Amino acid sequence: MHSLRPRLSSVAAAMDGCGSPEGKRRIMVVADPGRESAAALEWALYHAVLEHDDIILLHVEPVSARRASALSSFLGRPPSGVSPVLSPQAAAAVGAGDGGGDYEFLDAMRARCQAVQPTATVQIERVEMESKDKAAAILTQTQLSRADRLVIGQRRNATSFLGCKLSGSMSNKGPDTAEFLIENSKCLCVGVQKKGQNAGYLLNTKTHKNFWLLA
Numbered sequence: 440m441h442s443l444r445p446r447l448s449s450v451a452a453a454m455d456g457c458g459s460p461e462g463k464r465r466i467m468v469v470a471d472p473g474r475e476s477a478a479a480l481e482w483a484l485y486h487a488v489l490e491h492d493d494i495i496l497l498h499v500e501p502v503s504a505r506r507a508s509a510l511s512s513f514l515g516r517p518p519s520g521v522s523p524v525l526s527p528q529a530a531a532a533v534g535a536g537d538g539g540g541d542y543e544f545l546d547a548m549r550a551r552c553q554a555v556q557p558t559a560t561v562q563i564e565r566v567e568m569e570s571k572d573k574a575a576a577i578l579t580q581t582q583l584s585r586a587d588r589l590v591i592g593q594r595r596n597a598t599s600f601l602g603c604k605l606s607g608s609m610s611n612k613g614p615d616t617a618e619f620l621i622e623n624s625k626c627l628c629v630g631v632q633k634k635g636q637n638a639g640y641l642l643n644t645k646t647h648k649n650f651w652l653l654a
Contacts, residue, residue: 467586475592478633502567593630
């Protein structure tokens with residue numbers, strides 16, 4: 440594990456130095472109602488997002504069988520892969536009577552973005568996946584949204600210690616969602632772990648593993 444001050448972080452330097460010609464980038468953050476997602480957003484707001492960037496809060500969830508049938512009828516096609524981002528009209532058409540969901544965390548995350556980065560544009564994208572492959576759904580959405588950066592909260596890996604893989608049955612489960620995206624995303628993907636209240640963050644990218652960024 441490497442400990443670096445924020446100014447010397449290779450990950451942060453890569454994030455800051457690869458903007459578009461207009462200096463405006465599209466930063467996508469995977470948004471879920473959990474501490475990992477909240478930590479990823481905090482890191483992104485203070486270490487990745489620049490003034491006037493676009494922030495995309497992406498929430499991917501499985502579609503219920505009833506909702507999938509309604510959605511397929513609405514779109515006039517059989518279900519496959521990832522559902523498109525729903526417009527308010529489409530959401531109302533396919534969501535009537537299903538009870539909806541609790542998405543207050545998305546509003547809270549948007550409010551946090553606006554408070555920390557008032558010049559940035561914030562949008563929420565809710566995508567329903569018709570398969571169980573959440574990583575593939577996120578990967579597809581980064582391409583559809585033309586994201587320049589992808590930030591995802593990463594859980595502590597019980598099969599590793601200080602970056603070293605341990606033997607055992609759990610180590611054979613394969614990569615988790617964050618690991619898959621880090622290795623396969625066409626844009627830079629940063630996995631973020633919060634290391635205690637004031638201990639900073641542990642960052643992972645395809646080329647930088649277990650970099651400790653002090654808070």
